[in-house]
Amino acid sequence: MTLSRATSAVAFAAIKTFSYTFNPWTDLKVAERLLNRREKLIPPNCTDADWSRHSNFMMRHIGCGHNPPSYYISYGYYYCSHYGKELFPDLSPAGKVWLILARKYLQINMENGLKQNMKGDVIQMASRDPNNGDFSMDVSRYKLELDHDAFKHFAFRTHPLAYLDGGIAHLPPTDLIRITMQPRLQEWGSLGTYDQVISTGWGSTKTWVGEAHDGTEYLIRRALNRLTEK
Template identity: 30%
Template sequence: MTGLRAKRLMGSTEYSTFRAGDFLRRNPGKEPPSYYMDYGDKYARRFTNETFPDLSDKGKAWLLRSRRTLQEKMEGMLQDPANAGLEHRADELRDRAFDQHSDAYLEAGLYDALGDTLNIVTTPDATEWLSGPTWREAGQTIGGLISQGATDVEDAILKRFKKWKGASVPASRRK
């Protein structure tokens, strides 16, 4: 039943809330992995409620596919018998989930949403950019984009970074 309910919620902003609640139901008195609410839920809702309206049509399509792909990867990881007990190792769950982000973004078609890069990278809290995993993820994502489109992606990213140097981030994006 749990897998069926999770499958029905794939792609929605309710998936991580369900995951946290499902953990509590199966483990009364235990704290669910912080990734569910402090990252998965937080950013699914922020990207949906705050970023989505400002994206191009390609960016909007990417966001919807990306949200679903991230959740499918999480569910696949949780349902894999080799990962039994992973939810009880919250740091490992977070790290493994985070390691799937760049693949999910690329599979969801980030290449087609390059024009929305500034909106996408300024959605997370600024403090996220202080951590090594965020930079590792960004590097993997950029590497994947470059391999998908070779120099045109590399040139586009470099041009955007030069433009951002003098640009101010809208107040709604400063978190």
């Protein structure tokens, strides 16, 4: 059963609050199960049923007192699950491909950012299409995953690149409307960031004529703005 927007908003608020205070090591049974498979859970390409970014972080930070970024539970897991369950079945074939690719590029961008933070204090990332934008941010070396707010800010900056690289600008209007009808993704970056990306990226999209072109551009802007609406 599809949750109402109000119910989804309440559920997400509760999950977000929980994610900041949750200490995964307090569940001894889960911790023991994960530790027994530590070597398997560390590689990012692990296919074990217990692998997640959350469990992967735990296996890389044993005994140091660090907890996984709240983003992994709140925004990452919650919305990945929501869009897979609530949105994916209703999308067109092209829309389904977009959602799969967008999730893939979000993962790739996150891995790239983490790798860069292991080497230095600056993260730089660009779209696969130069017209779709780029960004740069300063984060102290090794600290990206240890700072809840910095990690969330980094993740949000990767979203416009993933959505546009996934092909959102090429989706039919029916898909864009369905995207705008999803619960608001509170705090997903600034609208200014998206407006800049959309403005530079529109020239690379397919050509529409007359009102069809204008209407589709409006829907793309509306869809992306909806994803970041506060």
